[in-house]
Amino acid sequence: MTLVVLLGAPGAGKGTQAAVLRDRLGIPHIATGDLFRAAVRDATPVGLEARAYMDAGRLVPDGVTIRLLEERLGRPDAARGALLDGFPRTVVQAKALDAFLAGRGDRVAAALLIDVPAEDLVERLSGRWICRAAGHPYHLPMNPPRVPGVCDIDGSALIQRDDDKPETIRARLASQLADLNAVIEHYRSTGALRTVDGRQSIGEVSAGLLGAIEAIDAGAAGRA
Numbered sequence: 244m245t246l247v248v249l250l251g252a253p254g255a256g257k258g259t260q261a262a263v264l265r266d267r268l269g270i271p272h273i274a275t276g277d278l279f280r281a282a283v284r285d286a287t288p289v290g291l292e293a294r295a296y297m298d299a300g301r302l303v304p305d306g307v308t309i310r311l312l313e314e315r316l317g318r319p320d321a322a323r324g325a326l327l328d329g330f331p332r333t334v335v336q337a338k339a340l341d342a343f344l345a346g347r348g349d350r351v352a353a354a355l356l357i358d359v360p361a362e363d364l365v366e367r368l369s370g371r372w373i374c375r376a377a378g379h380p381y382h383l384p385m386n387p388p389r390v391p392g393v394c395d396i397d398g399s400a401l402i403q404r405d406d407d408k409p410e411t412i413r414a415r416l417a418s419q420l421a422d423l424n425a426v427i428e429h430y431r432s433t434g435a436l437r438t439v440d441g442r443q444s445i446g447e448v449s450a451g452l453l454g455a456i457e458a459i460d461a462g463a464a465g466r467a
Contacts, residue, residue, distance in 0.1 A: 245270065245324030246316075246349065247456065248331070248340075248430070251357035252416065252423055254364040255441045256448065260357060261328050263449045268456065271320050275329035278311050279303065289314060305339045313343065324352070333422050337429045353459050354430035355452050359441035361416055369409040372401040 247264070251257045265272040279297065282290025289310045296303045308330060316325060331337040344350050359367075370383045374394035381388050381401060388395050405411055430436040437459075439451035 245352045245456070245459075246327065246344065247324065248327045248351050248354040248435075249357075250354055250423065250427060250430075251441065252359060252361075252364055252420060254367040255357040255359045256445065257328060257357060259445060260448060260452060261326060263445075264326055264452060264456075267449075267453055268324070268326070270324040270326055271315075271318075272326045272328060273312070273315055273321075275308065275327075278308075278315060282311050282314070287314065305336050308336070309339050309343050312340070331426055334425045334429050337426050341433075351430070351433070351435045353437050353456055354427075354433075354435045355455060356427060356436060356438045357441040357448060357452075358438050361413075361420065363442060364416060365409050365412050368412045369403075369407055371407045372403050375399045375402050 245268075247268075247270075249257055249261055249264070261272045261274070264270075279290075279293055283294045283297070284290075289307060293303045293307050293311065296307070312327075312330070315321065327340075331340050341350065366384070370385065372381045372383060373379060374381075374397060376394065376397045376399035379394050379396050380386075381394075388401065392401050393399075394401060427436060437452075437455035439448055439455065441448055443451070
């Protein structure tokens with residue numbers, strides 16, 4: 244099994260790249276949030292256990308998440324491998340995943356980091372604006388209105404939500420990046436980390452990620 248962990252801060256482009264990797268590699272993209280929702284919907288025993296925590300507004304324990312992953316990785320479509328997105332978020336979770344995989348005689352083949360400097364992330368995330376009348380979305384660098392500050396659709400003024408303001412984003416990133424950096428160092432220590440510059444074009448980032456996986460597969464084949 245080729246198990247790949249996709250790492251990156253909010254705004255790094257993980258969602259876009261996960262779709263590319265899923266299609267090119269032919270392995271399922273397993274996002275933790277989707278995993279929880281599917282297990283709850285299907286009312287599996289571990290899904291019901293997870294739901295009890297979610298309904299109480301509590302974090303789902305790492306052990307329960309690992310059991311959800313175990314169920315998911317046991318399905319036929321994951322026989323060749325899977326792409327994990329959203330887990331692990333902490334070193335404790337990374338070590339729990341390592342222990343689970345070791346019990347199967349397996350390991351994380353690659354931890355792929357889409358690396359984007361913090362200030363670039365702030366610029367990307369703070370570019371979001373919406374119109375006052377109906378909330379039509381815009382992104383100033385990527386999808387700007389035809390007339391600055393005015394909605395193309397209804398002519399109302401564009402406003403920025405507090406959550407999208409640079410100072411709010413910097414504060415949010417500060418708390419999130421600490422855990423991410425610790426996970427990055429964990430995978431650096433195991434030799435699984437591969438880093439791609441996320442400031443490149445979408446196609447260049449995709450090529451870098453796929454190249455990293457191909458190099459690992461080639462190395463594994465050479466050792467076989």
